[in-house]
Amino acid sequence: MSNDDRRDGDHSRDGDRRGGAGRGRDQSGGRQGRGSERLGKGSHGASDEGRDAAGRHRGAARLRGDASRTNLAPSERRRSTDPARLVAFDVLEQVETNDAYANLSLPVRLDRARLHGRDAGFATELTYGTLRQQGLYDAILARCVDRDLRTVDPALLVVLRLGAHQLLGMRVPPHAAVSQTVALARERIGAGPGQLVNAVLRKVSAKERDEWLAELLAEAEDDVVRLSLEYSHPAWIVRALRGALIVDGRTAAELPDLLAADNEAPAVTFVARPGLLTTDELLADVPRGKTTRFSPVGVTATGVSPSDVRSVRRGAAGVQDEGSQLVALALAAAPIDGPDERWLDMCAGPGGKTALLAAIAAERGARVLANEAQAHRTELVRRNLSAVDPVAIEAVVTGDGRLIGEDEPASFDRILVDAPCTGLGALRRRPESRWRKKVSDLPELTALQGDLLASALAAVRVGGVVAYVTCSPHHAETRLVVEDALRGRDDFELMDAPAALQRVVATGADLELGDGPHAQLWPHAHGTDAMHLTLLRRIG
Numbered sequence: 001m002s003n004d005d006r007r008d009g010d011h012s013r014d015g016d017r018r019g020g021a022g023r024g025r026d027q028s029g030g031r032q033g034r035g036s037e038r039l040g041k042g043s044h045g046a047s048d049e050g051r052d053a054a055g056r057h058r059g060a061a062r063l064r065g066d067a068s069r070t071n072l073a074p075s076e077r078r079r080s081t082d083p084a085r086l087v088a089f090d091v092l093e094q095v096e097t098n099d100a101y102a103n104l105s106l107p108v109r110l111d112r113a114r115l116h117g118r119d120a121g122f123a124t125e126l127t128y129g130t131l132r133q134q135g136l137y138d139a140i141l142a143r144c145v146d147r148d149l150r151t152v153d154p155a156l157l158v159v160l161r162l163g164a165h166q167l168l169g170m171r172v173p174p175h176a177a178v179s180q181t182v183a184l185a186r187e188r189i190g191a192g193p194g195q196l197v198n199a200v201l202r203k204v205s206a207k208e209r210d211e212w213l214a215e216l217l218a219e220a221e222d223d224v225v226r227l228s229l230e231y232s233h234p235a236w237i238v239r240a241l242r243g244a245l246i247v248d249g250r251t252a253a254e255l256p257d258l259l260a261a262d263n264e265a266p267a268v269t270f271v272a273r274p275g276l277l278t279t280d281e282l283l284a285d286v287p288r289g290k291t292t293r294f295s296p297v298g299v300t301a302t303g304v305s306p307s308d309v310r311s312v313r314r315g316a317a318g319v320q321d322e323g324s325q326l327v328a329l330a331l332a333a334a335p336i337d338g339p340d341e342r343w344l345d346m347c348a349g350p351g352g353k354t355a356l357l358a359a360i361a362a363e364r365g366a367r368v369l370a371n372e373a374q375a376h377r378t379e380l381v382r383r384n385l386s387a388v389d390p391v392a393i394e395a396v397v398t399g400d401g402r403l404i405g406e407d408e409p410a411s412f413d414r415i416l417v418d419a420p421c422t423g424l425g426a427l428r429r430r431p432e433s434r435w436r437k438k439v440s441d442l443p444e445l446t447a448l449q450g451d452l453l454a455s456a457l458a459a460v461r462v463g464g465v466v467a468y469v470t471c472s473p474h475h476a477e478t479r480l481v482v483e484d485a486l487r488g489r490d491d492f493e494l495m496d497a498p499a500a501l502q503r504v505v506a507t508g509a510d511l512e513l514g515d516g517p518h519a520q521l522w523p524h525a526h527g528t529d530a531m532h533l534t535l536l537r538r539i540g
């Protein structure tokens, strides 16, 4: 199953268990008072009054410079945990225990807590930063907790990771990081673990991140473990990415840059759907937008919410990684013999590439059939197509792509198989996925990928073209799937995918891809997700 859009259906459960943010605060008012008493002077009760330039939460009194002056005894002061930390905790706890997706859950909770600007930025960094660095933080926490981390209550572990990130990954002063995290534990878990959180975080704060890292690296048995600690990736992913670089004709020396790129927050990239919007119009519509380096229809920006972009709201533009734009453009531009009328998007949900293809199809008089296995994702495809001329859309259907080859043999001129995959090429966008994916997921995925590609090879007519695409560079999901599908066949030829991509890039840009026929984009080299593209033309 694809990992990129499981719906975050946790809200009612969450509400039942501990109430919404407001209810939680009311219910725990007494506990909060005791917390502030015990924590004493070093802590400051955060409110939603303000945050300083470093992202630290500041009450109005502190912003005025007279924070410590109050007539109330400590036991009478009402502590309330910083709402940004509560949001980060709630998201991470749902990711940990309920398989929620941070990129779906976070915006909902930010909205619900009415966090904007710096507070929203702080909550976002807390959430994504903690998730990305989880492997390193767990290795450090394992040295500070006197029992196996696997036996620690998941909510408590989330609290400890959040504290570790504030101490080691953000510029939050240690006293604030510790006291706020203790207060968070009290509010969300109860009074019990406060002392433990306090004691563990004080141990964590005794060393800087680099000191911890040096200590851990000194005991690491090999380079893979070292890189996995330093860049906080599971060891199997480090190995897989190293293998993928080498298979692509690159060198293992690039691996640290690739892993580092996974830990950077990517800018938002928008696509101007051809015929609906020009790139210049999109540029004018996206605050502080810049044209993308390679895609001729892309605009990128940081700190912009897609819902604030008018052309996104009306469907003429969408949010789409530049690599995804390029592979769809390459399929649409690949030379074919004969008619060019019927296109198939076999694994369409949520429909980013379908919308780009359909917009191009509308300009060319072609029609797209969009197929998706999961009904709720088929609905997302429909929404993505809302602005495209309906004449260019044959149908949007829910079905198993593996059956299309048998149902409609030799019927399509162009086919996109954007196969479900491990998503190892998009780790920077889905910070939890590196911890969730397992090497044991591969056999089932590669079998499905092979079946989908076989179906596409049956569904394309002679002279037509199939694009096999993954947002993973893993050798087993890319070249090996294609090799297996073509074994013993002479009715297909591999087209030069690097050349096909180079033909569609913006004027003057050079992708500098290796030799074909396969093409692999890389976050550290191209600033895109690690999209893989193989183009197969039916010749017999």
Ligand SMILES: C[S@@+](CC[C@H](N)C(=O)[O-])C[C@H]1O[C@@H](n2cnc3c(N)ncnc32)[C@H](O)[C@@H]1O
Residues within 6 Å of the ligand: 001, 002, 324, 346, 347, 348, 349, 350, 351, 352, 353, 354, 371, 372, 373, 374, 377, 399, 400, 401, 402, 418, 419, 420, 421, 471
């Ligand atoms: C990588 S995503 C496609 C992304 C999409 N092309 C886009 O650009 O928005 C793969 C999709 O394949 C779907 N899928 C999984 N198994 C399938 C099957 N047997 N037939 C058709 N679609 C399938 C998944 O539900 C998922 O939506």
